[in-house]
Amino acid sequence: MAIILKVQNLHKAFGGLRAVVDVSFQLEAGQLMAMIGPNGAGKSTCFNLINGQLNPDQGSIFIMGQKVNGEKPRDVWKLGVGRTFQITSTFPSMTVLENVQMSLLSHNRRTKSLLTNVSRLYVAEAMALIDLVGIADQAHRSCGVLAYGDLKRVELAVALANQPKLLLMDEPTAGMGPAERQGLMKLTESIVHTREMGVLFTEHDMKVVFDYANRVIVLNRGKMIAAGPPDEVQKNNEVKKIYLGTASS
Amino acid sequence: MPKLEKGILLGFYFVQFLTGLSDASALFLVACGLSLIFGVLRIVNLAHGSFYMVGAYLAYYLIANFPQGAFFFWAGILLAALTVGTIGIVIETLLLRRLYYAPELFILFATFGIVLIFQDLSRWFFGAEDILGQQAPGLAGSIDIMGVLLPQYDVVLIVIAPLILVGLWFFLYRTRWGILVRAATEDREMSDALGVNQSRLFTGVFFLGSCLAGLGGAIQLPKGGANLLMDLNIIAAAFVVVVVGGMGSIPGAYLAAVIIGELSAFGVLIFPQSTLVLMFLLMAVVLVMRPHGLLGNAEPEVQGAAKMSTATLKPASKKLKLLGLALLILLFMMPVFVGSFGLVLMTEIALFALASMSLYFIMGPGGMVSFGHAAFFGGGAYAAALTVHYMQTPMELAILLAPLLVGLVALIIGWFCVRLSGVYLAMLTLACAQICWSIVFQWGKFTGGDDGILGIWPSAWASDKTVFYYLTLILCIGGIMALRHFIFAPFGYTLRACRDSSLRVDSIGINRHRHQWFAFTLAGTFAGFAGGIYVFSKGNVFPDVMAIPRSFDFLFMILLGGIETLFGPIAGSAAFTWLHDQIARIDYWQLILGCIFILLVIAFPDGIAGSIHTRLGRYFED
Numbered sequence: 001m002a003i004i005l006k007v008q009n010l011h012k013a014f015g016g017l018r019a020v021v022d023v024s025f026q027l028e029a030g031q032l033m034a035m036i037g038p039n040g041a042g043k044s045t046c047f048n049l050i051n052g053q054l055n056p057d058q059g060s061i062f063i064m065g066q067k068v069n070g071e072k073p074r075d076v077w078k079l080g081v082g083r084t085f086q087i088t089s090t091f092p093s094m095t096v097l098e099n100v101q102m103s104l105l106s107h108n109r110r111t112k113s114l115l116t117n118v119s120r121l122y123v124a125e126a127m128a129l130i131d132l133v134g135i136a137d138q139a140h141r142s143c144g145v146l147a148y149g150d151l152k153r154v155e156l157a158v159a160l161a162n163q164p165k166l167l168l169m170d171e172p173t174a175g176m177g178p179a180e181r182q183g184l185m186k187l188t189e190s191i192v193h194t195r196e197m198g199v200l201f202t203e204h205d206m207k208v209v210f211d212y213a214n215r216v217i218v219l220n221r222g223k224m225i226a227a228g229p230p231d232e233v234q235k236n237n238e239v240k241k242i243y244l245g246t247a248s249s
Numbered sequence: 250m251p252k253l254e255k256g257i258l259l260g261f262y263f264v265q266f267l268t269g270l271s272d273a274s275a276l277f278l279v280a281c282g283l284s285l286i287f288g289v290l291r292i293v294n295l296a297h298g299s300f301y302m303v304g305a306y307l308a309y310y311l312i313a314n315f316p317q318g319a320f321f322f323w324a325g326i327l328l329a330a331l332t333v334g335t336i337g338i339v340i341e342t343l344l345l346r347r348l349y350y351a352p353e354l355f356i357l358f359a360t361f362g363i364v365l366i367f368q369d370l371s372r373w374f375f376g377a378e379d380i381l382g383q384q385a386p387g388l389a390g391s392i393d394i395m396g397v398l399l400p401q402y403d404v405v406l407i408v409i410a411p412l413i414l415v416g417l418w419f420f421l422y423r424t425r426w427g428i429l430v431r432a433a434t435e436d437r438e439m440s441d442a443l444g445v446n447q448s449r450l451f452t453g454v455f456f457l458g459s460c461l462a463g464l465g466g467a468i469q470l471p472k473g474g475a476n477l478l479m480d481l482n483i484i485a486a487a488f489v490v491v492v493v494g495g496m497g498s499i500p501g502a503y504l505a506a507v508i509i510g511e512l513s514a515f516g517v518l519i520f521p522q523s524t525l526v527l528m529f530l531l532m533a534v535v536l537v538m539r540p541h542g543l544l545g546n547a548e549p550e551v552q553g554a555a556k557m558s559t560a561t562l563k564p565a566s567k568k569l570k571l572l573g574l575a576l577l578i579l580l581f582m583m584p585v586f587v588g589s590f591g592l593v594l595m596t597e598i599a600l601f602a603l604a605s606m607s608l609y610f611i612m613g614p615g616g617m618v619s620f621g622h623a624a625f626f627g628g629g630a631y632a633a634a635l636t637v638h639y640m641q642t643p644m645e646l647a648i649l650l651a652p653l654l655v656g657l658v659a660l661i662i663g664w665f666c667v668r669l670s671g672v673y674l675a676m677l678t679l680a681c682a683q684i685c686w687s688i689v690f691q692w693g694k695f696t697g698g699d700d701g702i703l704g705i706w707p708s709a710w711a712s713d714k715t716v717f718y719y720l721t722l723i724l725c726i727g728g729i730m731a732l733r734h735f736i737f738a739p740f741g742y743t744l745r746a747c748r749d750s751s752l753r754v755d756s757i758g759i760n761r762h763r764h765q766w767f768a769f770t771l772a773g774t775f776a777g778f779a780g781g782i783y784v785f786s787k788g789n790v791f792p793d794v795m796a797i798p799r800s801f802d803f804l805f806m807i808l809l810g811g812i813e814t815l816f817g818p819i820a821g822s823a824a825f826t827w828l829h830d831q832i833a834r835i836d837y838w839q840l841i842l843g844c845i846f847i848l849l850v851i852a853f854p855d856g857i858a859g860s861i862h863t864r865l866g867r868y869f870e871d
Binding site for chain 2: 053072073074075077083085089090091092093094098101102103105106107110111112113115116117119121125145158162163214216
């Protein structure tokens, strides 16, 4: 399998706080990898490092074999990285369709066009993506009034628009009900397999993690304390002690 | 410079340095008052320059009516500062307090209304003549520094600013009240939740800030006197200080004021025409090296502008399109109904509509509020006038050259402006516009200065008022339609996306700065286009056309018409131009306009067109 993301000896400190300490892992195509850990473990920092929002102090990040240290998020995106946020970030003054069209316009480098009209551009492609994430009936509603769970789906459609090889999903199911969570993760799973991409996600719901992840990384205070298939990680004593303590008893 | 001995030359530079320091004092007082008020009340108080001006006038008036002597001189200065502080309390409690929950722009408008009112009141009370300040008793002489003379009063000014700086620091870091001020600056909601009396705190801070501005005006009186231009001049300079020093940093304000003071003191030796150009260069360098100012911290992600408009943009409904068509036919029939005077007014409305539409383009979809759009409109007028004046360019060519030249200026100014957002961006645009205005105003040899440029008439075929009206109408409608088209094109959508969420555009590969820069340039170009035609409709051009009040006229047109709709700027221009025409013949019309601004803002805190839109909007849907 092709290696999509490779992280080597990553370090990041904020002043005296060592947020990420010597983290290394790799993600292959077709894999769903969960990154878990208690609050403040360094998950979001890791995400922001990979995504380019932060610069690592040490270590290196390779996406599709290309080193991306110090690249801006917009350039990382161009390498084929889609991202969804912990707190959804969409364009509230636009409809769902227009949000996805925006992503397609950027992917096709048409954002500077002055003479064409958006209402005729990439509508079919955008509708296909909206249909894929299951909110076709919401396509013409404004993102400013959408329910939170649906916004998460909009973000997924937006992230998929540039046919990414790597999808970074920060708490994809936060704010959703149990049934909706299962639905979204099933959808993500099927997309990963059909599109041959890799997904790295963080999640607080352990059921979601152990139902859907192929591999799990556990962070605590910036350090990686375990990595491996879910059942293996579940049995790890250190993980039990620090993180799953009561849950696995 | 005459040949001087080495010793004297050294003394000369040293005295020049001290002069710079003394110039910095008043500027520092105004800027730190502005910073304090913005920190706690979140209001960019445009009237701060007016407080400074009133401080100077009041001090003059008080000292002139007091008995002679040092005690009464200083008592006059102190009393002037306290009176300005009291005026501040009145304004805060009667007006601003009602507006804390209104959109940011509305509060700005109210404070600009105060600027206009104080303009006319000062003219009324103190006359339009520049006033020479009284000398401080016992300090009218000079001291000898290495053979060069320095006025004694400059020493007082040099000492006052650091004293106030230390005093403020002590107040903010060593008193209970100072802690409350800092707490409210950092987190207003939290300090409110902890039971701090907000309204008393707000009034107190506004009083302190106003006092500082009044004091600044009063202490510079013996050196700079008082005149009616000092309000907008100082506010622009204070904005530069805030941007250069770093928002909210009082030591930063002092540092920046000193740098600007020195720059003017030494700049005069190198480039006597306009030291303001140096100010612009300084700002440019600082913004490139440290975008948050010399001592400022990274500004929190301000998404304030996005709050202004989150409604989706829909293309006009069939009914609205029919209405537009009917209006268009009416506009083309206009020469049948109105006389030549009416046509001149209609021509003006069309040009202002195009200019305010270009401002709307960056303000609405772009979320970038500019306080200096008149620089581009007026710039276009001057560009056309200068090419005609110096190169006898025909009208047709001048109208084409104007937007290109202005576009170039907008390209340069925009590069800096898009690096900031929210009120910081607005401040920077105002400062840039004021600098453009001063260049035109001060560079009399080239631009005619205050006397303007006269005799810029249309080509023979267009000299008839009706023909010129049609020409303007066609060009303006073309421009407005083009801008409207851009809004619905991918570029306009991208611009809105940048306004809505910078995090999201960044993560889908869009370069926000580059798109905003392009939009800024485009808007400037269209405003310049309108300005280029405008000069031919008037036949002359004066620096007023690019002054700050004109920029606010454009903003007001948009607010009047409503930020939510594309039709807003057009309706707003018509309403405003008509209103302006009605009151402009009255003496002290600025006073009336200022009152109208304030009343409208209080009466319609949700926006004028906003309220009409909610009531009548449903009749125009398909």
